[in-house]
Amino acid sequence: MTRNLDVSRDLYATAQRFIAGGVSSDARRTAGVPLYVDRAAGARIWDVDGNVYLDYVLGQGPALLGHCPAPVAEAVAAQVARGIVYSAQHAAEVRVAERVCAMVPSAERVRFNTVGSEAVHAALRLARGYTERSKILKFEGHYHGWLDPVLYSVHPAVDLAGPAAAPVAVPGTAGQQHGHSDDLIICPWNDLEALTRLMDRHAGQIAAVITEPVLCNTGAIEPDPGYLRAVRELCDRHGTLLIFDEIITGFRLAPGGAQEYLGITPDLSIFGKAMAGGMPVSALAGKAAVMDHISAGKVAHAGTFNSQPVGIAAAEATLRILDEQREEVYGTLFARGEALMDGLRAAADKAGVPMLVAGPGPVFQTYFTDARAVRDYRDFAATDRAMMTRLHAALLERGVNMVPRGLWFMSTEHTEADIAATVDAFTDALGTL
Ligand SMILES: Cc1ncc(COP(=O)(O)O)c(C=O)c1O
Known part of the structure; x- marks a missing residue:
């Protein structure tokens, strides 16, 4: 499975000649071609090559009500x-x-x-x-x-x-x-x-x-x-x-x-x-x-x-x-976050991959680790971060965009069907790691 990224690749080549490092924030540096977004709406973003992603980066968190409410x-x-x-x-x-x-x-x-x-x-x-x-x-x-x-x-x-x-x-x-x-x-x-x-x-x-x-x-x-x-x-x-x-x-x-x-x-x-x-x-x-x-x-x-x-x-x-609309907004954020966390946990268990899924729900983290809890930076540093980077790349190929270090932001626009599709993509991605 390989996305067509021809337009993104061309843009990145030009960007590297005119933008220092090719990106406008260090947080956007990736191993390959960075995402070139064409538009964003609700829980989705579309790149300039026409690929669509379920988005759990949400602009690094701001799009709590989804993109462009x-x-x-x-x-x-x-x-x-x-x-x-x-x-x-x-x-x-x-x-x-x-x-x-x-x-x-x-x-x-x-x-x-x-x-x-x-x-x-x-x-x-x-x-x-x-x-x-x-x-x-x-x-x-x-x-x-x-x-x-x-x-x-x-x-x-x-x-x-x-x-x-x-x-x-x-x-x-x-x-x-x-x-x-x-x-x-x-x-x-x-x-x-x-x-x-x-x-x-x-x-x-x-x-x-x-x-x-x-x-x-x-x-x-x-x-x-x-x-x-x-x-x-x-x-x-x-x-x-x-x-x-x-x-x-x-x-x-x-x-x-x-x-x-x-x-x-x-x-x-x-x-x-x-x-x-x-x-x-x-x-x-x-x-x-x-x-x-x-x-x-x-x-x-x-x-x-x-x-x-x-x-x-x-x-x-x-x-x-x-x-x-606090009841509806926060009820949705927590419910969807918990559903996705449960789904990812179950998928990792089924695949026999040691993974911890933890966090409040509206934001949470997946860690590759045998540990039962991560309580501070040293615990985090001991998790397999290289594998998380590979998961990030594998998820992008399958139309899911999480924060590369394994953080997931939820929005009120993520539906139950989106959660199910994300768990499917995750299961498939895990199989390739
Ligand atoms: C907890 C925290 N504080 C401060 C900042 C800095 O905010 P900004 O990137 O808008 O300057 C961030 C950015 O991610 C953050 O997560």
Whole structure:
């Protein structure tokens, strides 16, 4: 089975002459020809060669309501006719901020940005400005965007990463500004003992602990029962802010994000991806006492495109659906996610392939491993990632697009028939590995 990729191949050849590395984001690098998408609708994308894929990448997560949901597309078109950029205040941003504050448990104030990395940057600056402390504690395997201060120890080579209980900060790229790691403490996730030890050692110096509340950039790992509650308590004891990076989990696991799903309230949270149905809108949200350090002009926060009206129109249409149709939206996301997870698990069992399928459902991970659980980066690193890359390629050949590292995003547009077709393709793909 080989897809015809003639047009894609030609485009890629030209792209390599004009686009550095041939792709516009490192996340899109693949072993072969990258996907050249012609159009996307619902749970499907079509490439420029006419191949159709059931899509579980969903733009790396944003298309929670499927690609191009009509109410969002209509809101975008209507706003485009009224102006694409204002770089000024407008009514819709006030409505969206009000809705975010109503939906998200910890949100009393909001500031908009364009992409997640920027909003993370704003959160860390605000935490440092508010606490007048310099250090940030980050967990190994967690991704908080591609900017220098946090691009450490995301997927480090294990032989460079130090002992599992006391990892060292491993830079993510050449060209990264030296010195950021002096202010960064790297901690294993789901390890309360290690966190307690590090917070005691750096008492009075840590401005914030930042975490993905459900780790989705290294598998799809839920916190151990009680873990994040204990993290919350430790932060309170040390006068350290707790930041949830909800770029993936926000509006995906519940209308109020992972903080609602898990029942833990952070001081600050960061949203993006799913909040605007695919338009680039991100937000920093949090408690008024902290956020008002921005309003008071103590902590700088700016951006030409902040609350850009087309993106905000998309956010308004998206959040209205997520809020007002919450039972249906989240009921569907969880039900379809669980059905697909069950189907993949059963197919792997039947084929005798050791595979773990885990995660909340609206996002989940397949791992090639004998282990019964994956709890942190080191567990993830021990799974067979090369085989996952081969599965990704085999699935693409069969019209299924998952995130190459084995992550699956669900949308409300995936039907039961789509799930059945995906399980068939998966069964067939497994047979070839
Ligand atoms: C948890 C998390 N934080 C931050 C980011 C960075 O967001 P962006 O790519 O929009 O800059 C991502 C991107 O995938 C993410 O998953």
